[in-house]
Amino acid sequence: MIPSMFRVAICSLAILCVAPIVAQAQPSPSTAKASSRPNIVWIMSEDNSKHYLKHFDETGVETPAIEALAAHGVTFDRAFSNAPVCSTARTTLITGCYGPRIGTQFHRKTEPATLPQGVEMFPAWLRQSGYYTTNSSKEDYNAKKRMQPWDDSSRKASWKNRPSADTPFFHVVTFADSHEGRLHFGVDALQKPTDFDQATVSLQPYFPDTQVFRHTAAFYRDRMSIIDEKVSGVIDQLSQAGELENTFVFYFGDHGGVLPRGKGYIYESGLHVPLVVRVPDNYRKLVDREIGSRTNGFVSFIDFAPTVLHLAGIRLDKAGPIDGKAFLGPRIESADVDSRETAFGYADRMDEKYDLVRSIRVGDWKLIRCFESFQPDAMWADYRYEMLAYQQWRARYHTGKLNDVQSQFFKPRPPELLFNLADDPDEVNNLAGDPAHGDRLTELRTKLTAHLKQTNDLGFLTEASMLKVLDAPVENGKRMSEEIASYINTVNIAVMPWDQASEALLSAINSGDMLQRYWALVAASSIAASNHSANRDMAADDTFVKLLRRRTLDTEPLVASRAAQLAAILRIEDPRPTFQRALKLSQSPTEALQIFNMVRHVNALAGNPYPMGSKLFQLPFNPDPKGLIQQHLDHLDQP
Structure with missing residues (x-):
């Protein structure tokens, strides 16, 4: 039985995220019969940006099955994952929410976040409205499920198992043939030929032109040909069952990659994904587009959930507690989508490597x-x-x-x-x-800073602190909005002219707020590493050096470690005693993991006078022998 009313999440986003409010949604009267609604299938290929398909980039490989989808639908030339790695990207897809707003931005998660009130993994709303939902089979979410999103999520999951031929379905299939791991081959593989001509392969200018890179780039294009064959197989199944013209088929990459500087990085190679949507004949009237057309309008992963719900006939209010906006379906005008031109990206910890x-x-x-x-x-x-x-x-x-x-x-x-x-x-x-380009820089800086503050970006709490608010991340983010905004202001001292930044840094490094001290030291390290004259001024300023040495004795391990890291960048003090003390005092494995990231950074400094091995450090707990901390320890002992 289809419920008469239930809650769903969606918010209207133009350029900057607006304050979320809860929305009402219900199947409209015209969709009361389940059979009157379209099926929807997502086909995802792992770890590939748009650059490896000729349909999107002249240097890519021909993909006839994907091109056939586009010829019977719409090509989105500017589609973006909001995050450049699996778990964060997939959590964004399944929730329609920016990861840093809901605490799901770290890959791999230390703890899953609790979803905000009013937000569910969106297939749950489809299930409640009568859809049969299946996933074959990767999930990889950074949040806890509340309502069950899937009727079946397994390698055997199939839309063919729905209870009746009249039951509409939403099916997701993920193909791993293009995953990063496929490029983990040994030197012997370089002797094997590739289908794609290595002599004609196009290498990005930041790569050296070597046999290794040519083979890798050509081999990856071969993987995309395999993906295309898999896409063809899905289409054949739908066609043979007589469901193809009842089904919207989305093909897209689950984020960018996977040659170096792709996956994990928010360059275009990490975020810009291929996206085509095949429009079925029986639901052609739902789409305000010419068949076979292309659009430069921006769509990103926050928009996929509301688009599916909208196509499924679930009526949505204008705003709600998630962050995306539908880009296909009734009353979605092509001119509106074509005018969209803004996308946001985020990258935080990826495995053992921290970055913000x-x-x-x-x-x-x-x-x-x-x-x-x-x-x-x-x-x-x-x-x-x-x-x-x-x-x-x-x-x-x-x-x-x-x-x-x-x-x-x-x-x-x-x-x-x-x-x-x-x-x-x-x-x-x-x-x-x-x-x-000063005016352009100021414009984009202002818009990005406003977005970070309006979404109460939890990345500015540090992961160890963020774990304390994951029971209600959005509510806690709102409660701490002023503090988060102040931390963003403090770390942004790094982009101020040095003659204006020095006084602000001294004040913030001396703050009574632990995270103010932390971000001030981060800002100072950014300045010291990028501005030679500022580096020299810091090292020669007795007041600054005394304050920095005081911070190496800070009772907060993360603050003391950031101070030690800055001292090493300035070459004014051996950071090893501080790192040793901070790790002994670390209050959680997550805190220790971040400190080890600082240790590894200092150990990798050019001409580093402070070499460190794993035997220097003792922890108040036994690290997981197969965990991320152990990976840091093992690498410290490698030449």
């Missing part, structure tokens, strides 16, 4: 804010460096065999990266320091 990066893209302009910019993109992560291409890239950097563009990945980043994607699609020419 946020982005905004408006049209062809993109700003990436690297809050821990003193760390290079190349910070070690065990799984990532199993790829030969990563290994060779790193080795060639350390032997001086890379040019300036190819070396960027291994050097500290500027706090702000501004790119004009129309001229620089590979994001290698940072315009943030160019006075000619």
